[in-house]
Amino acid sequence: MRLRTVLATLTAGLAAATALTAAGPANAHPTTTTAANTAANTATATAANTATATAANTAKNNACSPAVSLDGFSDALDKTTFDGAFVGNLSALAVDRDGSLAALSDRSSLFGLDARTLAPRSVVPLADESGAALDSEGLVVDRDGSRLVSSETEPSIRRYSASGTILDRLPVPDDLRVAPAGRAVSNGTFEGLTLLPGGRTLLASMEYPLSGDTGGLVRFQTWQRTAAGHFRLAAQYAYPVDAGLGVPEVQAAPDGRLLVLERGFTSGVGNTVRLYLADPRHATDTGGIGNLTGQDGVRPIRKTLLTDVVTCPSLGATARQPQPNPLLDNIEGLVITGRDKGRLKVLLVSDDNQNAAQTTRFLFLHVRV
Structure with a gap:
């Protein structure tokens, strides 16, 4: 390796x-x-x-912008295997309770990684109640060590034990289900998943707008933890995504604001990856609103651009397909791993789609919020 x-x-x-x-x-x-x-x-x-x-x-x-600097990158896990499982298709990252990393593949595999070397330590297969594979996209390690995993097929959020046993399943609003059951587009539902500071509020980000929603507004759904430890549906918010992009990941900062990844791909050009700081405070609860138009008095989540990753130094990275910056790939996962002198240490990972033209790449950032 x-x-x-x-x-x-x-x-x-x-x-x-x-x-x-x-x-x-x-x-x-x-x-x-x-x-x-x-x-x-x-x-x-x-x-x-x-x-x-x-x-x-x-x-x-190494500055990408006044707020973000790139410490380095690693292609160490690109096109590797562990215990017979392909180490790739990575869609989400989380910090486990022992300080190691959990890395979720969208092919129903959950890897444990060494936080320093990124070397795989374990792999756990995941499945739904019938034993079928998930399109697993979002990951949270809860305070008891269980794993909350979103799948964008239905969409769904399930709680798993560390060994992969289903413990619980969260309710999902009807409108957020994939059509014809709801208004969500296929392959455009729950991508990001994060637990807000305090551990009482869970938030999932839709990747693309619902059918009937216009103005580039995607929905962020929240749940509140009950006294029994389950999650009940709570407020929903509208997030204004840039034209042509979707939201593959969201991560709560220590102060309750959100780091939001926006991503897109243009054939022959490559990827666009932008990192925003978003503030859901004072945003309108859109849970009871049918179609979002951007002209209906709804206050969306406020966002501020931290960096467009195309502006980062390439640091010698190479790309196997056209990219505006060879550092770029299909960046899909994000986790805050700590703090350093007032800045957040942030780790990004790309989903290589098990494609020879793409790379499983980790980016190490410092982010000032």
Whole structure:
């Protein structure tokens, strides 16, 4: 298995650590003469300034936008297998309770990955109540270790044990079901799934608008956790997606706002992938509204562009098909893995569709919100 993780900030971190280590002994000798102290302090300041400048230059060179920087990428899992399962078709990521990563394939497989190396540790097959495969797209690891998994076939959200046993199934509004049962288009339903801070509210994002909804508005559905630990239907919101794009993933930030991925593909051109910060506060509950038109007084979720991934440095990445930036592919999964000096550490992954012309690629970002 080939691991090619490029962490561009590592060099700056090591330079800073080296500078501080070198500075320590020079400042630790009380008998050093004034001239020596001056020289040592000058050397320390120079080393520290050099390290700071290196870090600043690295951040600047790796900037995708003022809010987002690219730390690196990894194609380590591209076209690999684990325990007989193809490691690809990845549509969602989550942080497990032990700090490892859970990675969901849209072919009904749930992988456990090492958070540092991305090496697979386990794979669990998933199925519906009849044993049929899912079109599994969204993933949440709940506080008890169970897995909430969305499938866009019906659509549905089921709760699974860590071993893949179905524990529960959540209710879905009729309008969000695939036609003719509802108004959703095939292959355009629950893609994103996230649990808001506090763990009481679950949110799923539709990928595309419902039939009859216009103005580029897609619906975000929420559920509230009951005292018994189940989820009941709650508010629904309208999200204004960019023209020609859909919503493959949504992730709650620590302050309750949302990181939203928007994605599209144009044959012969390649992918468009944009990252937005969205604020559902003050948005209208659209659960009781038939057709959304954008002219009906509905207050949609407010959004702010964080970056268009096409502006990120390619860092030597290559593409097997036309792309406006060779770094790009079919980015579909997103998870917040931690914080670093006020910024969110964000991991993205692409769904290669088990296609020789596409790549399973992880992108490591720092995001300032």
